[in-house]
Amino acid sequence: MSEVRVAGVGLTPFGNTPERTGRDLFAEASAAAFDDGDVPRTDVEGVFYGNFMGELAEHQGHQGPLMAEAAGVHAPATRYEAACASSGAAVREAVKRIRTGENDVLLVGGAERMTNLGTAGATEALAIAADDLWEVRSGMTFPGAYALMAQAYFREFGGEHEDLAHIAVKNHENALPNEKAQYQRAITVADVLEAPTVSSPLGLYDSCPISDGASALVLVSEGYARDRDLDAPVAITGTGQGGDRMALQDREHLARSPAARIAGEEAYADAGRSPGDVDVAEVHDCFTIAEVLAIEALDLAPVGEGITAARDGRTTADGDRPVNLSGGLKAKGHPVGATGASQIAELTQLLRGDHVNSESVPDATIGVAHNAGGTVASALVHVLEVVE
């Protein structure tokens, strides 16, 4: 089985650029990834691309070939859709393809154009990741769904909005020096608690922004990296995917995300690692409560104790195991189809030592990325390691 190396990573700035098309965003991210990896486009054998709401935002389906073209690549291309875990799913399929030896060089990533829809339009578009009949028609939104999970968590394990506020404060702090981040702005616990309520208990500052952006990775086989003498020290050593019932109401527990636990266990076993080995994590904090559920599912915090991890300083930049040093979805932004691959890009840089926040984890060699779709009916987890 061939080891999969991350040869190059590229991101657009995440933010509010409503006029930019998805193809333009992905062209920028992929160009950055090719530059970073020093891999010629002509070597690419396939494009694995994640996107969620292209039909709604751009009236554009069949985006695989469109994005290959935008990237200047002549290779078969397929779009993967798993709601906000779309590019996480694309990464997993590409990893498996390289491991089989079938391909040596793949372009992987995702893009999403969202802000052109406006807040109401984007809220409606995101809601299609929920069960239309049994959730959306009752008025469920995504902030609403995560708010229901937050209330269920408080009821089962305790905790309060102020605990969640510390997660938002931490992730904004981490995003301050990240030039790709949508919000390079510090906030306080009081800011979070006093912000307008979106869906109680979650307020504006508990929620990730609506974002435009793209991410790209050039993944190569170990053999290709060696033959080309590439500087590609980071490998994707573990991949896992979990699934669950679509509607939150049909889950056994309303305050847990078992799909992410399944994905995490599979990814750790695949890499031959355990949660205790993890030095740094990028997790899917679309809402503050989501970071709590993520670190508990990944066994980075005991169930029922993740709520205080940020407040107690365990997951802050100077904590034992920093979470979301990029700023997370909360502050870096969440162009949903781009997010999964963007987490791998940020984690690769954190481990290589060339991320603006690498100094917080100077000795880190193992990282984990957690990407979730819907109310975690889809979960993708990847383990990254410095291998040379």
Added chain:
Amino acid sequence: MSERSNGNGNGNESENDHGVADAGFDDWLDALKDGRAYSLECPDGHGSLPPRRVCPTCGATSLEERPLPETGDLETITITHVPTPSFEDDAPFALGIADFGSVRLTGQVVGVDLEDVEPGLTVRPDVGVSETTGERLLVFHPQ
């Protein structure tokens, strides 16, 4: 209790924006309105909701309609202030997930002050109407 080969009934009075009903789902809302709400149950007792041909828990293909309990208890709630455009004039509204034994339902809690909506409240499911679109929706009346 009637034997069913699948969860797909015949569409009738209820239609979506395109003038076509969602068979199974709209039939279930009709049944709820008529006081005949049900869940589907497989031989092992796993509950589910229509339209359904197979038990989502175990794959059993023999599903029977069972009367839904008249009331359920709210397990979790939220007050939504930022809705989708389809509920623009309904917001703020209380959304809750209530436990009815073998199934849970998600609906808007109506006829009560928002500050009085809390987990543990006993509710009765009913068919309401969106103030924004006039479309039918699942609502809960506190008991």
